[in-house]
Structure formats: structure tokens, C-alpha cells
Amino acid sequence: MLIVVCSSFSMAAGEESGFFYAGLKAGKADYGDLIFCGACDQDRSEFSKISDSPFAFGVFGGYQINTYIAAELTLIDLGSAEFHLRPSTVGPANTGPGYFETQSRSIDSSLKGILPLGDRFEVFAKLGLHYFELDAELVGTNLEAEEEISRSWNGTDLSYSLGAVFKMSPHWRIGMSYETYMAETEGLTNDTLEEDELGDYDYDLGMIALNLSYRF
16 A cells, blocks of 8 residues: 555656746736936836836746756846836926836746645746846937937846746646846946946836746
């Protein structure tokens, strides 16, 4: 009897180890922590409209080492968000309300911890490092109403996420996750402003996503 139980346990564990998987994800990004106005710091009250829930999507693949651990690589596009400024926030030289549009992309490498909940459900947590590109374009905030200022950041920072998965079949899985990508904007370069005017910023960019994956 003991041999049968042990054998069954080994077979169940083997079913959840040593396989590759790949999938797609889509959802909404959250730029809510990204507050940026020229070379100054602003709070959310200085913006007349903040459209910070853009469509976001990505592709991912990984290798599940055993029942509880997997390694995963994700390519993610967090879309773009628009922040519309009140005219008063940019001084009397401004000829009209300005706005800035920001976009973010990331390549994420993470370690995934998995907790099975019965035969069909599991929850997971991921911790990793990601390389990010963050672009911002300011329009209509200086003497010329259509004057544009473009800025770009790139670097490596931490990422983490929590989620749950439902196993629809031996190969197909669907789930939900909330992901956070930290982005410290060091190494900012710009042709218009001096380096010491720009400063460094530390943001948390979020994404809530629906995930669909296939186990090979």
C-alpha cells in the first residue's frame, strides 16, 4: 500500500516538472506613480486629465523545473499614457495647456515560485530583473505652443508579481496576474536641458493582465 501511494505521488510530481511553456498576456497598465512635468516635481492635482490605464500586452516563455519553481522570460509593452497639464503649472510663458505622452517597454527575467491548490489551481509569485525603456514627450509647455521636448530613460531594475492559474487541460492554462516594474531613471539624456536640471526619478509601473499559456 505504501509503495502504491509513493508511486502515485512521484507520478503526480513528475507531471509538473521538467517542461517548457509559452504564452500571451494582455491587460491594462498603470502609470499612476509616474508624475513628471518638465524638470519639476508635480503631484496629481496639477494635472487636468490623467489617462494612465493604457492597453498593455506581452509574450512570455519559461521552463518549470519542478512542482514549485520555474524560470521565466517576458517581453512586455506597457502602452502609452497621456498626462494633460493645467496651464498654471508651467508658468506665464505657456501659451496653452500642455501634455506629455510616455511609453514603456521591458524585457523581464524572473524566478517563479508556485503553490499548487489541488489538481487544477495554483498561485504564484515572481521576482526578477528587467531591462526597461521609458520615453516621454512634452508638448506645448514653453513659449511655442507646439514645442516638443523628448526624453528617454533606460536601465535595469527589479520586477515582481502575484497571480493565479487555472489548468483548463493538460496543456492549456489561463490565469490573472498583477505585475510591478520598478524604473529608476538614471542616465537620462536630452538635448534641451542640462543634466543637473533633470534629476533622477524612481517609478513603479504596474500591469493587471489575463494570461494564456501552453505547456509543451
